[in-house]
Amino acid sequence: QSVLTQPPSVSGAPGQRVIISCTGSSSNIGAAYGVHWYHQLPGAAPTLLIHDNTERPSGVPDRFSASKSGTSASLAITGLQSDDEGYYYCHSYDSSLSASIFGGGTKVTVL
Amino acid sequence: EVQLVETGGGIVQPGGSLRLSCVASGFTIAGRWMHWVRQVPGKGLVWVSRIMSDGTWKDDAAFVKGRFTISRDNAKNILYLQMNSLSVEDTAVYYCAREAPTGGEALDLWGQGTLVTVSS
Numbered sequence: 001q002s003v004l005t006q007p008p009s010v011s012g013a014p015g016q017r018v019i020i021s022c023t024g025s026s027s028n029i030g031a032a033y034g035v036h037w038y039h040q041l042p043g044a045a046p047t048l049l050i051h052d053n054t055e056r057p058s059g060v061p062d063r064f065s066a067s068k069s070g071t072s073a074s075l076a077i078t079g080l081q082s083d084d085e086g087y088y089y090c091h092s093y094d095s096s097l098s099a100s101i102f103g104g105g106t107k108v109t110v111l
Numbered sequence: 112e113v114q115l116v117e118t119g120g121g122i123v124q125p126g127g128s129l130r131l132s133c134v135a136s137g138f139t140i141a142g143r144w145m146h147w148v149r150q151v152p153g154k155g156l157v158w159v160s161r162i163m164s165d166g167t168w169k170d171d172a173a174f175v176k177g178r179f180t181i182s183r184d185n186a187k188n189i190l191y192l193q194m195n196s197l198s199v200e201d202t203a204v205y206y207c208a209r210e211a212p213t214g215g216e217a218l219d220l221w222g223q224g225t226l227v228t229v230s231s
Contacts, residue, residue: 034215036215040156046206048211052213057211091156091216092216099172099173102148105155
């Protein structure tokens with residue numbers, strides 16, 4: 001059971017918008033530690049999608065956006081495409097555990 | 112090409128040891144914190160360990176303390192993970208990853224991973 005809670009799966013039709021939540025606590029997201037998001041295709045390594053709550057690395061389309069509020073964060077994908085399928089993980093730091101932590105991952109399916 | 116390549120994975124018996132290496136190319140690791148993350152096939156990502164850019168400070172997940180040791184050779188551009196007292200629960204793909212320079216532990220470059228299987 002992960003310290004950061006994500007929904008196991010979300011789905012949407014091509015072109016639609018989906019949102020993935022990441023719920024933490026006062027010792028991680030709520031403690032102002034940055035939240036990062038990764039995309040992972042089966043059999044491949046994760047790639048950084050969003051860093052420090054809202055920042056997109058160069059090369060990441062602006063269809064991907066993220067936000068953070070209180071003890072939760074969320075990733076939004078607009079204009080859903082088949083290439084967006086895969087797993088998405090949130091990542092932060094927890095001061096109680098003194099450790100970097102990942103969410104359990106969310107599988108995105110394009111219908 | 113900027114990349115990380117892990118080697119050293121394989122099959123080991125419970126109680127055994129392995130040393131993973133992560134060779135960086137296209138950039139120098141000297142200026143970056145580096146991490147190890149593992150993933151049981153079909154499961155989620157789990158942070159393992161991290162090491163400061165000059166190697167003077169390191170930190171580990173609770174489940175590896177005393178068994179795994181992260182280290183680095185900046186001159187050779189290589190990151191290591193020495194794993195001792197392995198158990199079947201340590202079976203996973205091990206990724207090395209580079210921390211972004213933004214200071215928030217985001218991992219902006221990952222290797223392809225190396226599979227460690229602990230089995231008798």
